[in-house]
Each structure stands twice: as structure tokens, then as C-alpha cells.
Amino acid sequence: MARILSYRQALSEAFRQEMERDPTIIMLGEDIAGGKGAPGDQDAWGGDMGITKGLIGRFGEARVIDTPISESAFIGAAVGAATCGLRPVVELMFVDFMGVCFDQIFNQAAKFRYMFGGKARTPVVIRTQIGAGYRAAAQHSQCLYPLFTHIPGLKCVVPSTPYDAKGLFMTAVRDDDPVVFFEHKLLYDKAKGDVPEAPYTIPFGEAAIVRDGKDVTIVALARMVHFAQDVATDLAKEGIDVEIVDPRTISPLDEETILDSVAKTGRLVVVDEAYPRCGMAADIASLVAEHAFDDLKAPIRKVTPPHTPVPFAPELEDAFIPSRARIADAVRSVMRA
């Protein structure tokens, strides 16, 4: 019988189950419990979005640690602790804040193993919120995962469903490398789906074929997977049979599944909510242009936001985010080519 959870619930369950399993897992972040030092309730928030609610009650202050607003210090501390026997899961509240602490992520965590000749292990998970649509404007709405994907030594996970969120988190926390785990803020409540209660893992580097189809491949991540599904349903009525590939992890990237899909369909549309320049859409498009060129029957189409910051006004923000209409047009255009 299906057990329907939201993305939020799936994540909360994953956190709890993993912390129960492994006492070396600790959580750190700003207000992940809430009320530290304050006269009122502890666990007042359970995180900015309530995703870590209840953990402090279960695991105590030594394992669920509220931090000051000092991202370099506490993310760096998580990284350092990871080299000393803990498996920290640290929250960077919004990925937009990476600019105050990126060094600890990309020059320290990512490079230890290589710089030290394979003699270090840094099992840290950095959880962070991504995405537009919250009317939170330029400094709270970015995706930015291409910046992390660029960096050798990091693994990047971008789940689109509750099932994937739970399974990929469990893999992330058991992984021995630094993992950045990107949660789309608009999926927490809106994405719902079947989630087994028992713990399970989903291997990194294995894309999901979200929909089988023979005419066009859409590669999409996070919220865009859902948009792509809506579009595919619509286009089926026009006789266009869309295959949807969700890479789920973008570093490592399951190149094979993408290339196989394009080999089958001969057409590729990459849909991504991150900025276009040096972004994921470009990354995947270039992969296919290099390795599946002879399979292509039409130009590759990228559907991304424009090269602009995220605007505040709702109508502008909605126009910024790749729309179902733009995705559908792109698919139609490669069918015509």
C-alpha cells in the first residue's frame, strides 16, 4: 500500500532514521532546532523551513547543534570534524549564502583527499535550499549548483521527489566524500509521493528515467522534472512521445543513461532552473554534442532562465523560471527540425 509523504516529510524521516542508525552523525546549522539561549521553547523552529523539527528532542544538544551566523566557522567545523571521525550534516540555510563560506567547501573539503595523496576522508553532507518561486528575490532564490558541480572533489545531489530525497540523503550521509545536497524550496510541500518506511539508499550516478518515450529526451532536475512531466502529458495529446531523464546526482553524472536515451530518441531538450552560462544545461548539452553527435536528428535546445538575477515582482519571477509553455515550445521545435 502506498505511503504518501511530502518531500519535507521524507527528508525528516531520513534524518531521523540515519541519526538513529549511526551515532557519529551530527547536525549543525542556524536555528535547526531554535531558541538556543532564549527564554522560550527549544526546537522553536526546527530549521528555517521546519525540516529538522523534532531532532533535538530525540538526539539532544550534543548532536543537533544550533550555530551562530558564522557560516565559514560552522561549515568549516563540520568539514574538520568529518576528518576526525564524525559524519556531520551541516545546513547552509540558502545556497545563496555560499559566498561567505565557499572556501571551506571548495578549497578545503573538496581537495583534502587529493592534496593529501588519498590519505584523508571527509564524509560531510552540506544541505542547502535552492530555487526561485518564493518571492524572495535576488539573494534567496538562486540554484547555483553549477558552481559546486564545477569543483572536482564535491558530489552534488539534486532530488526531485520524496522517494529520491530520502534515498539519496541516506546515500549521502553514508558516503565517504563531501556531498552537497540541494533541496528545492518549492518542493518541500508540493512534491508528494510514495516513500517506503524502511531505510533505503539510491546509488549516486544513476539517473532515473521518469518517463519512457521515443521521440524526444528531456533532461531535467528538481522542480523542472515536474514541469517536464506536465509538458510530456500535454504533448502526448499532440502525438509527441517524450522521455524524461532526471540525473538526480549531477556530480557524478550518469552520462550513460543520458546518452542512451538520446541514442534512442535522437532529440534533446535540457531544462534547468539554474542560470544559463556555464550551467547544467550547457554541461549536459555539451556532453551529448561530444558523445552522441551522430545520434542527433536536431539541434539541442536548452530551456533556462535568462542571464539575469532573480526579480522580486511575482510576474517577473514567474517569467524568469522556465515555464511549461517554453519547455513545450522547445520540444516542438526539435520535433520540427
Place this chain on the structure above:
Amino acid sequence: MARILSYRQALSEAFRQEMERDPTIIMLGEDIAGGKGAPGDQDAWGGDMGITKGLIGRFGEARVIDTPISESAFIGAAVGAATCGLRPVVELMFVDFMGVCFDQIFNQAAKFRYMFGGKARTPVVIRTQIGAGYRAAAQHSQCLYPLFTHIPGLKCVVPSTPYDAKGLFMTAVRDDDPVVFFEHKLLYDKAKGDVPEAPYTIPFGEAAIVRDGKDVTIVALARMVHFAQDVATDLAKEGIDVEIVDPRTISPLDEETILDSVAKTGRLVVVDEAYPRCGMAADIASLVAEHAFDDLKAPIRKVTPPHTPVPFAPELEDAFIPSRARIADAVRSVMRA
């Protein structure tokens, strides 16, 4: 008569001439003069690589400002000052250090104009060193310009010759938007060429066709332009006629020149020293796969380092950097296809 300068000399001349022209230009950075507060010589270093030597003598302490090791503070100060009537040129000694100060660049400088509805102007230039080959290992050898190119609101300049370095710097400092100016540390002394003494500017968004050819287009940046030239000379002997396009600025990117070149040659090899994932090679390859697909006679080839940090040992570092041999092989492979 040719006036041969090194990249270093061309830059130093550009700095001096521009500071003479415009009293609102100031320079900031760590040890850009040197000896601040110390008992010995002022201008002891003139910058880590000596590029800013002599400026403090000419323009004084009020305009040539040594800073403490507080990149967020002094780069942020340059950004703030840019909105208040100055044109600061600030040095981030190595681009690898961006992780301690990226917020001031990508969330502040880059976004002011947009967030404030067009009512801000932030004419700041951030100069920084890039590139491997100095035996400086993982934290001093990266390119990282794809991270900046990803961000709407920034302009990114990557000169490959002394002529371009001078002309593009002059454009950068007169530009009203935030510009990140990437100087390849291995070019300072090794790149030499004709540089007019009189000030001149090179427009942003105009690629240089470094070599005319009809068989294959190589797009390359910075040090890789020189490698590409060597390869082209060699391949000419094999009867392969290579065209080389140097975008010079990667944001804005001169898409037209690249697409026109591919329209002519039908073959594209992108050579880049930055990491491969979500990098410039992917960016340019995807541009062509989308907009010049029908012109392509062969798969696009990217020649980049592997997805690894930069190693220390000289033989490993040399293997990390795209070599002339690898570039030549890529060109031959697209000729065969």
C-alpha cells in the same frame, strides 16, 4: 615600428595611463605596493607578481592602497566605493581565494543594478591571477572563471596577449559595470607582443580571430590560445587549416564570431584550462550545439583538464594542463569524423 612588451609590462602601462587619466581610479589589494607600516622600503613588492610596482610612487598612498588580509572587507569596500563615485581596481591576489569573499562579488556587486531597479552603477574592476603551471598546487592554480561567468551582472575578461591585456583593461576600468579581469600567471613574462604606447580600448564581446583557417575552429582562452597557435602551425604541415577564435571576454561572449567560424569550418574543438564540468568548454560547445548544429560536420570536441584538483608534482601538473598533443589529437579526430 613594433614596440614589444610583455603582458606584465602592458598591464603596468595600462594601470599607469588610466590612473593618470582619471583621478577617481584607486587601486587596492594585499601588498600591491608593499611595506605598509614596515621599517624598510615602501613599494617593496609592487604586488605579489610585481605588476603594480611603481604606482604608489606616482599616485600616492591615497590612491594605491595596501590592505590587510581581509578580502571580504577590502573587495566589499571597493564595491561600495564604486557606488559612491570612485572607480576602484581591486586585486584578489589569486582567484583561488574567491571563496572567502565571493558574496561581495556575486551577491552584492553583480546584483545591485538589478535589485535596485537600474538605479545603481558599480564600476569596479576585480583583477585576479589564474592558471596552473607554477607548481603551486591545488589552492593556487585554478582558473575558476566559469564560476564568475555563471553569474548575471558580472563581466569576465580573459586576455591572452599583451595587446589585449592593455586594451581590455582600459575598457574594463572605463566600464560602468563590475568587471572581473583574469590574468594568467604564466603569461606575465612569457607572452610578448606589439603594444601601442597610446591608450586604446578593445570593446567587450568582440572575439579575436587569431588565425584564419577553413577546416576546424579552435576556441581557446588565455594560455591555451598560445598552445592552439603552436598546434595550428604543426597541423598546417599535415594539411589541416585551423582557425583560432579567442573570445577575450567570456561575459559578454561574442557568440556571433564563434558561430560564424563554425559555419565556415563545420568543426569545433574547444580548448580550456578550467575544470570541465559546467565550464567554459561546455558553455561554448553547447552554444554551438544549439545554434550551429546544422553547420557541424563532426562531433564537438572539448579539451580540458580532467575532473581533478591541480596536483603539485610537475609531471602530474603538466599532464593536468591540456597539452599541445591532446589538442592536436582532438583536431585530427574531428577531421576524421
Place this chain on the structure above:
Amino acid sequence: MTTGLQLSRDKLLEAYRRMATIRVFEETVHDLFESGALPGFVHLYAGEEASAVGVCSHLDDDDRIISTHRGHGHCIAKGCEVVGMMKELFGSSEGTCRGKGGSMHIADMGKGMMGANAIVGGGPPLACGAALAAKTLGTGKVAVAFTGDGGSNQGTTFESLNFAAIFKLPVVFVFENNGYAETTASSWSVACGDIVKRAPAFGMPGVQVDGFDFFAVHDAAAEAVQRARTGGGPTLIEVKLGRFFGHHEGDNQSYRGKGEVEALRRDHDCLHRFRKRVGDAKLLGGGELDAVDAEVKALVERAVAEARTAPRPAADQLLTDVYVSY
């Protein structure tokens, strides 16, 4: 130096007007948000008015301030126009930032307001820059960085204190310690207890003031601003105060003490205190202050009415204002 109680009647009335405007603006925004009329993240400044106004009463349009995510009060104190601000919160193309910034990025360079800033600790380096420009250009202008207690722990903030001190920049660092960063108590997160105790570590004078008292803030700021203007370098001011609302709209505030907010509103309302001080000193009469209240209420009501029907941004606005030229 003129103390707050020596200010002219006009200046006192203007200070009250700005404080009252902030209060009414924020109470109104609170209601609008609850009713669903406003989108996004909104952080209200109600309760903290004496700080922004006490500081900004020493500044003119060419002095610069930089604010935080909790920026409405600093805007109004610095003279930003209320109707445009309300339109901005509604995302209208007639808003202060043409609808592109919203509450967390509201700015008005023309008024010397360099922006709310949604990055905690984003502001202090920028304020150093404004001060550096003033110093380099010899304008005699000063800059003020408003930061919270939470923001006082950000590395960018610490760096800026040291940076400003070694260059003797004309900048004032105002730390508005309202006791909380989101849910986290400042008494815990600031290791040395009081932010003001950090001043010696950065080689600058520091002072702690009662932020519910306009006059206390005014006088401390007078000294700091004058020090900055006359080449004496930076000052750290810790303003102790409290917010009347949650961290942002939607916050249930369960981390606060029982009755804490009620006590704040009852015993520590800066508007009441101001009324009492000027009344006791017979500087202004209750009637004139009531008139200001009415005027302010009407202004904010008009702002809402106009904002509700103000023009929306056209689709092509998405692509403009990224660069001056590209």
C-alpha cells in the same frame, strides 16, 4: 554638539514623524502580509524605530547608510519616500526599485540608502567602501552600517571593523542588538556577552545605548558621526532594543519568554518614551504629536491604496537593468 533635548522643535517633530511613520508602516505591512496581499519574506522593524531615526537624524542625503534584511525602518529614517516603498513591497514597477528588489533589497541611492541586504554581514564591507570614497574624495561625508546581533558574528563584519579602524574611515557601525537572530539569543551567540566589548579588539571607541530612547541613541550617534566627519575614524555603537513582531512574518515566536512582547510594547515603546521626554521637558505638546500621528496614518493609508493599484512591471522588465551595457 547639540544633544537630542536641545534640538529645535522642527527637528524634534521630524524625528517623531519618522519614528511614527516607521511604526505605522510596519503595523500596516504586518496586516497586509497576514491578509495575503504581500508576498515574500518580510522582516519588520517595529519597536526599533529610535535606533534608525536617532542615528539618521545626523545624516543628510549624501551620507550613506547600509541596512539589513530588516530594512524598512532604515529607509524611512533616511528619508526614503513611503509611497514608493509600499509600491516596492507590492512589486509594482513604480516601486523604489521598480519592483525588482522587494522588501529585502529596498534601496534608494538618491537618498544615500545603499540598500537592505538579504545577506547577513553583507553590509559592513560596503559601508567601508562608502566611507573610503568619502575619505578619498574629501567630501566630508560619512557612512553608517546597521547590523544585527546575529550579523555581528559574521566574518565580513569583523573584517570590516578592523579595516575601518586601520584606515580611520569615516564610518559608524551600529549594532542593533534586539536579543535574537531568528530564534537564537544574542546573549548566547556573542561570546563576550555585549557586542560593545568587541570595540577595543578593533581599536575603536565603543558605546552601548538604550535603543528605546531616541535621545540616548541620538547623543551617542552625534558623537560618533562627528568623530567620523572630523577624521577621528570609526565608532562601534551597540543599541539594545527589541522587536515587536517575529523574526519575519509567519514566525510563531515560541522561543521568546512568556509576556516578553507584551512587556516590550507596554514598557519599552520608543514612541511613548519620546512623548514623555518631550512632554516632561515641555518641548512639544501632545496635540502636535497627535497631529503627526494622524498625518502619518493618512500617508501610509494612501501608500497602500496607491500600491494596490499601481502598475505592474511589463514582461520585458525581466531583462533590463542587469548591466549598464552588455
Place this chain on the structure above:
Amino acid sequence: MTTGLQLSRDKLLEAYRRMATIRVFEETVHDLFESGALPGFVHLYAGEEASAVGVCSHLDDDDRIISTHRGHGHCIAKGCEVVGMMKELFGSSEGTCRGKGGSMHIADMGKGMMGANAIVGGGPPLACGAALAAKTLGTGKVAVAFTGDGGSNQGTTFESLNFAAIFKLPVVFVFENNGYAETTASSWSVACGDIVKRAPAFGMPGVQVDGFDFFAVHDAAAEAVQRARTGGGPTLIEVKLGRFFGHHEGDNQSYRGKGEVEALRRDHDCLHRFRKRVGDAKLLGGGELDAVDAEVKALVERAVAEARTAPRPAADQLLTDVYVSY
């Protein structure tokens, strides 16, 4: 607590051995670099030996330290093996980091040495992490962050001080103030003059010591390490010292005072001082120290000889060690 002068003969000899090893190692590297045998950026620790050894003499392999770009001395003080280190500087696959790290990233996790770090301010957050792990796991271990005067101005460092204090982490922050960050004087860049004056701002005890005197460093570190081990939280130690060489190899040092380096070498050599102190106190004889010198010299010579001919990394090493699995 045992003071330095109460240490056993063996311990004293070992301290001297490590200091002397650092000295000979660095003088040798200096010559190698000049002769062109070594590539890259190399920053030498000669002159500062008493700091690393004074601190690390309280630590065992499971205590962690994190270093800076100037890392050789901290490595040796922490017990890293000298032949492997020299091979690392030569980029051999038998180096401590298999030739992938080089001078600026030399590390030996097995010895509790978390790495030199080429990012100024990169280390203090990581040391907090090591301390957090020790605290969480209840191991009784401590962490030490070595940072320079220049690094003391980095935001990451300030944040770490506050972070360590509020969690009472078992960490010691050692600021090696050698007067310069590259060419820039610390008396200018540290606004409050002495780094130790920052301790109160971060709610922790601070002490300033003469870094040319092993015994002074030893005793200050003894107290700090004990405080950390027994749950008393962090300590800030400012060690005043000087470097015998330039910032990095190739530095002409024209920013330094006339005769400054000569005076340092003549009057402030920690090895001479050590010899005099133990001689005056009749703890060790000159002969045994001379024997150590000879032993150390032979060791470093052997290290160079082996490193020169040590195996080079195979081409496929470029691609390994990026991830544990991918």
C-alpha cells in the same frame, strides 16, 4: 603542570631535536630552492621553531593541529617524518602526500597534522571541527590552530574564535606574530596593536609570549592545552617572533629594517636561547646537544639524498584520490 624547565632530560632533548630538525630542514630547503632543485612556492619557518615545538610538545598523535602556508615547522614539531616530507617537496610519489600536495599542502593525518593550508584563515574553522569531534566523541583530545598575524585579520579566523568560545571547544588558537604578512607590518594591520587584545572580545583568556623562548611558549601552551583538555574551552596565545628568511623563497625583503634579520639571528635565535637556558640550569650538556645537531644534519642530508632519486608519480596518479568512490 610541569613547566618547561621541569621537563625530563629526554623530553628536553626531544624538544631540541625537533627545533634543530626544523632549522636544518629549512636552511636546506632554502639552498635547494636557490639551486633550482625545488619548484613552487616555499615559505620557511626558520627562526620560529620554539613556537611549533613549544606548543606541540603537549600533544600526541591523536591531538590535531592545522597549519598555514608556512607549514614545515608545524609538521616536524608534530612528529611528521622528515624523509617523507622532503620527498613531498620534491614531488615524489613517496612523499607524505604522494607528491600531490607539495609544500603548501603537506599533511599527515596519522600524526594528527591536518595540513599546511594555502588559504590564509583556512585553518581555524577546521581546528574548531577537530575540537568539536573530540568533544562530541569524548576523546579528551584537543586541537590547535596555528595562524599568522596576517591571518588574524581574516573573517574566518574571527568567526572561529567566537564559535569556539560559545561551544567551549577544546581548541587553542596560536597566533604566530612574526611582524609581517608578506610585506605588511602587523603593527599596522592589526588595529588594536597586539593580537592578544582581541581575546576578551571573544570571551576567552589570552596570553602573549616571547616566541624565541621555548620555555615561555611551552608554559603558556601547557596551561592552554590543559584548559582545553579539561573542558575549560579555548585560549588565544599570541607568540611574538620573527622569520629568518623572506616571506617565500625569492623575496628580497626590502621592506624589513636595516640589520633586522642579522639582529634576529644574532640575538633572538631560539636554539641559542634554548642551549643557554638548559646550560645555565645544568639540565643538558653542550655535548649532547652537539650530538643532536650532528644527528639532525645527517637525517636531513639523507632525506635530500633519498628525495632526489625517489620515484616520480606515475601518469595515472593524476586521476586517483579525487574521491573515495565516484
